[in-house]
Amino acid sequence: MRALLIVIALFFSTSAQAERIKDMGQFEGLRANQLTGYGVVVGLAGTGDDSLDYATQGVKGAISRFGVNLPAGINPALKNAAAVMITAELPPFAKPGQRLDVTVSALGKAKSLRGGTLVMAPLYGADGQIYAMAQGNLVVGGLGVDAADGSKLSVNIPSAGRIGSGATVERSVDTGFAQSPHLTFNLAQQDISNAGLVADAINRQLGGNVAQAVDGASIRINAPTGGETRIRMMGIIENIEIKKAQPPARVIVNARTGTVVINGAVRVGPAAVSHGKLTVKVDENPTVVQPAPFSRGQTALEPSSDIAIQENTNPAYLWDKGASLSDIVKAINKLNVSPGDLVAILEALSQAGALSAELVVI
Template sequence: MMKFFQHSFISSLVAGFLLMVSSASYAAPIQYITDIYGDRTNQLIGYGVVVGLDGTGDKSQVKFTQQSIVNMIKQFGVQLDGGINPKLKNVAAVTVTAVVDSHKGPGQKLNVTVSSIGDAKSLRGGTLLMTQLKGADGNVYALAQGNVVVGGFSAEGNDGSSITHNTPTAGRIPNGATVERALTAENDDDPTVYLQLKKPNYQTALNISKHINQTFGPGVAKALNKGRVEVAAPVDSEDRIMFISMLEQLEIEEGKTIPKVIFNSRSGTVVFSDNVTVSSAAVSQGGITVRIQEDQYVSQPGAAIGGGINAPGRTVVTDDSQINVEEKDGAAMIWPQGTNLQEIVNAINQVGATPTDLMQILQALDEVGAINGELVVI
């Protein structure tokens, strides 16, 4: 009886806590915050050749391009002597990549990306010849062929000057591949569906299982850990699809996450998540600027010792260094407990701090534990 009471008390406490914290959270459909295990994409890759280039293909030093063309021509009954070294400046060896969904079927189209692996200058105007696209298991899942669309260009003058815009050695072929073999999803006949949280969170996982059980009945869902929820699903295909479609529409209160401050040290951009505050802190912004100016003076006497009056003398180069040190007065800024970090950044910017100064101040605040969140410098 005591164990039952304790269990009931803890369950009631947990339920009351979830209800209390979820009221201030953001509700989102399950399909926005989770992925269904098995519903995934797969990478495909192949090796091919692009022909029809206007003299911008691989040079003769790229042997694998020549070998690829020779092997292809032999398949059409054209016999070439072993000593022939064709100059194929209109051909480029490329890698072809694509992404296929696990539920794509034969006959459906895929977008492909074509990238040069030789020393071709541009793929503009080229055509990809039929290329097999393989998965990680070595099986062929699609065939690619078509005209390459390139967003960049390159031009070169006779004097060696050149100009390049974007990347002319890579391009795309929209709908350039056809699926030849279906990839079966691993969980299509599994009586259990696993929901994987895109942002693992204990509170969110418990909210998902709790809401599913309230909707479909007790014991249907169980939170396994902060990133995975197990859900019992029908085995029949139509019932399963109907169940998952209803499951994805359930509105879930997301658990609170640690506020983050993202600082881009290269551009000085600062991005805050909601409710990033600081503890009581004082910041003194100032610094010392050292400027060094180097000058050289050249003097050449009119005559050297023992020479005539017009005889040139030895050239003398004299270095002149000027060092100037400036110290800025650093004014201390004090913020009370709970101040929003955005207010601090605005105040620091108003006193003329550089992005480097701002980064150092944020890192110092994080080091003393004054930022109520996580600082990420990229």
């Protein structure tokens, strides 16, 4: 069966569509912060960690908050509890009292967290400070079933779940953008041309020379201090529309999936491409040989092989100088090649100097 060839063509017209600056990157400092924590999920229907040491310690720590201390050497059976890691994302400008969604994942041998409840657990930032407290009932999209004969059925991942609005922010993060000497806008994809275009668009909108392109990824903007003034200024800047510069010519090949992405800046010089395919087919048709009557011979199989060779040839396809993306796609469709053969053709064109693009294989 021939491999499926997927060619995704990204067309860029000569008059590119305008794009908002806010869709091209973000202001420096206005980023989310990752939070992590360790906790215990209880209320499981016999699918917990059993006698896992760190789950036992977690349960002992949880119940000790209420003045319940187990005697030394006694460990509770934990089939209804599980040790978990908790992760969340603290957005910029988050204030105490706001709610966050959290993801809860089993640490040990817990088979499923379905029906469990997370006991109150702190969430820490990279600086070791507590920024939120998490607690609540889990929503688990997976399902796992074990039968008495050892057979198992699992749908999705039952050992992880989410708690919507399951954490409360306890501490805010100071971004410092209101007192910094200037604002910096960082492009998501560095491009020297786009950095200059963004700076020019900001200067036209705000007047003067308030924006300077520092490098291919950052634009420094002079701004007065004060939170309200800068927020309004940032809102104006984010909604400015510009026409992005055409990206570098690239052909991206995913060797694992056979996906080929060709952007609209790719051009092909004069070249002729011919692609052929050789198919060898071997059929085995063994024949049963019976011995003569009343003889001492034995029934045997006599091998019989048929070998057929077929070579499919395609006429050469000529690309004119400066062939566009649409011409390339039409030629690929006419050649009717597999993903592996297409990669070989593109590499050969690159080696021949006819492909005016960077060939990236991932």
